[in-house]
Amino acid sequence: MVTDIRSTPVCILGLGLIGGSMMRALDASGASSFGYNRSSATVEHARADGHDASTDLAATLDRAADTDAVIVLATPVTTIEPIVSAIAEHAAGCLITDVISVKVPVAEIFRRLFPNARYVGGHPMAGSSLSGWEATDPALFTDAMWMVTTEDWTDAEDWRVVAGLARALGAAVVPAANDAHDRAVAAISHVPHLTAAATAAVGAAESALAIRLAAGSFRDGTRVAGTAPQLQRAMIEANGIAVLNTLSxxxxxxxxxxxxxxxxxxxxxxxxxxxxxxxxxxxxxxxxRVAITGVEPGAAGWQAEMRRQAHRGSVWLG
Amino acid sequence: MVTDIRSTPVCILGLGLIGGSMMRALDASGASSFGYNRSSATVEHARADGHDASTDLAATLDRAADTDAVIVLATPVTTIEPIVSAIAEHAAGCLITDVISVKVPVAEIFRRLFPNARYVGGHPMAGSSLSGWEATDPALFTDAMWMVTTEDWTDAEDWRVVAGLARALGAAVVPAANDAHDRAVAAISHVPHLTAAATAAVGAAESALAIRLAAGSFRDGTRVAGTAPQLQRAMIEANGIAVLNTLSxxxxxxxxxxxxxxxxxxxxxxxxxxxxxxxxxxxxxxxxRVAITGVEPGAAGWQAEMRRQAHRGSVWLG
Known part of the structure; x- marks a missing residue:
């Protein structure tokens, strides 16, 4: 049983902004991490910076199984089906979390491809319009909010490990059900990307004069429209129902x-x-920040009580 | 004839973020400024900081007439009609400019109340969600864009003085016709305020959980929604036609x-x-920045040539 993230290895699948920043933060803190990335350029960049990275998914997962690592899925949601299947094949006993910005679609993929997975979802609210290893930052999660899936059937010890990983990286934990999370991020992240895109597109279509006159309201209001389109589309389109409601x-x-x-x-x-x-x-x-109090993982009804306090804005700092 | 702004006093009517920042920047540069504000608290604050301010509009305008000052209208567009009438009464010979974020409505007020005014409009693209004397900043205009009205009938020498004021404050001058300016700012400022407001309102209505999870896209995308409502409404509603088209x-x-x-x-x-x-x-x-070249104020067709180059994104640095 893992109770301190510094005593167990973390296997990170995908070394982009989030996964790469996790690797840098964990290694800087004395924890042990290793990871996989499809692109050899990223892997070489990570290795050059002293990290343990590979382009071989199967070998990485075999190593996770051998070391009882916690696996972190950190690739775009559009790419995870074959990775989930590979985990089921190579590392079925490992605890798995993810950092993907939608939670219901990921849980459904697990239900379909790997129904017995030890999976507790997560979503760090940290990003930027930059992407790739160059943009990674070991302080990315300091004081950030990190949603951790807290359903009525969530296992208390597995939850503790995933929440402990977020805490070890400096984040505060926000316990939530997956569907409540997805509605919330539609409202505060996915739809704001669409309004930023519309504002940018209409502003830039007006004239070079308009762009020349653009100041703070345009600069800040359109910033996230500069995020790589495939990353924006992956998160928005995966959260389609919630986005449709909020966009309307x-x-x-x-x-x-x-x-x-x-x-x-x-x-x-x-x-x-x-x-x-x-x-x-x-x-x-x-x-x-107001801490969630009076409830510990594993107590009767702990999941509902945590969600109730988080719904009012409190966070888990345990 | 005024040709260097440091050799003539500047009379600033309205000592909010823009007018107050102008006063601080001019006084810091060795120029001579004096000003009016309706609120005695602001006037006292400005005086305490060593500036020359008054709550007496008529006396301030009499002084402008006596010293042949350049008058800068720096109050919200909704408040300017009595001020324009007062200028006509007390300081009819002075050159007047303004810093209001819409230009066609201001020009129409002059046409109606003071048709013979020596008026050349202006609009510095510098603001913040803050307001009042506390928010003033003498560096507010450094490297900012400053639109100066450049119609076919604009007087070359008066234009030079207003453009020179913007340049003395560190801004680059963007020559434009009033209607082109108003369309441009609808697209890059006024409508972005409305999309920010809608994004903020829908996001905050979702849940405290959503607000707790809000990160960069919500923070930056809604920043200008925090601007004082009366300031936002004054500029948006004064530019109604252009805003309606762009918002649609x-x-x-x-x-x-x-x-x-x-x-x-x-x-x-x-x-x-x-x-x-x-x-x-x-x-x-x-x-x-690409400088407007090959044209000087007063040459045949200078206004149209300046507008043509500005429409492609060039700026006047003369």
Whole structure:
């Protein structure tokens, strides 16, 4: 039984921004990590920086099985089916987590391809519009939020290990059910990528004069539109249902604002609501974090109690 | 005839973020400025910092007339009608510019209330979600873009003074017609405020869990929604026609993306267009500025030639 992430190896599959940053942070902290990446250029880059990386998935997974490593799936959701099948073949006994930005679709892939997996999902809320090994940063997770799947059937000890991995990397743990997570990230990440893309596309189509005049509101409001399209599409399209619902809400809000401006010359409702929402966000972001208390993994009903406290904004710091 | 802004006083009406920052920058550079603000708290704050400020508009304008000062209108567009009338009454001979984020509505107010004004509009592309004297910054305009109205009937010497003021504050001058400016800022500023507000409002309405998980895409994409609502509304609503057109384009793009996602499971068109647009913006923002060349204010057709070069992205550095 693994209880301290520094006493067990971590096997990272995919050494992009998230996986590579995890490898650098773990190795810097004295933990032991090894990893796989499809691209030999990335593997060479990681090795040149002193890390243990390979382009051989089967050999990497055999090693994970031999060392009872915790496996971290850190490739785009569109690529994971053959990797999940390979884990089932080579390292069926290992505890598995992931860092993918949608959780229901990943859980469904496990249900279909590897139903008996020891799988506890995760999602660190850390990213940037950069990607690849060059962008990796061992401090990427410091004070970040890290969602860990907390369903009624989640195993307490496996949850502790995955939550411990997030904590060891400096993150605070947000326990949540997969579907609640997917609705939340549609609202605060996936749809904001689409509004950024629309804002950028319409602004740039106006004229070179417009782009020349662009200042803070355009620069910040369109930043994430510069993320590699395949990464954006992988997360947005995998979360299609939740994105459709939230995107429709945004379209409805903008349409109502347009009609109000056209018919009454005002944008008060949307501007006031946006202002309040932004300040509510800033207040929560700047407030001291409130720890989930009075519940330990394994106690009766611990999963529901953790979700209840997290739904109000508290985080697990255990 | 004024040809160097450091040899003539600048009278600033409104000492908020833009007007206050101008006062601090001018005084720091050895130029002479004095100003008016309605709020005595702001005036006291400015005086405590060593500046020359008053709550008496008529006396301030009489002084502008006596010293042949350049007058800068730096209050929200919703407040300027009585101020324009007061200038006509007290300082009718002074050259006037403004820093308001819409230009056609301001020009129309002058046409109606003070048709013979020596007025050359301006708009520095510098702001923040902060406001008030506390937020002022003498470096606010360094390397910023500063639109200066350049119509076929713009007076060359008056244009030189207003452009010289922008240059003295460290900005590059973007010559443009008022209507082209208003379309451009609808696309790169006013509509981005509305998309930020919609993104913030929908995200915050989801759950405290969602706000807790919010990271970079939400933080940056909603930043300007935190700007004081009356400032946002003043600029957006004054530019109603251009905003309506551009906002409709954004709604159309988002609706097309929703339909594409629902019917075909993809967001490729919008994500690819947004990615290209963002990188085109970054390329222009990071490229060396190209100076407008081969034309001087006062030469035959100088206004049209300046607009032509600015429309391609060049700036006046003369």
């Amino acid at each position: 809400e945004v379209i409805d809000r903008l349409t109502a604002a347009r009609d109000e401006l056209r018919d009454h010359g005002t944008t008060q409702v949307l501007i006031d609501d946006g202002y309040r929402a932004r300040h509510a966000y800033e207040a929560m972001a700047n407030a001291p | 384009e954004v709604i159309d793009r988002l609706t097309a993306a929703r339909d594409e996602l629902r019917d075909h499971g993809t967001t490729q068109v919008l994500i690819d267009d947004g990615y290209r647009a963002r990188h085109a913006y970054e390329a222009m923002a990071n490229a060396p």
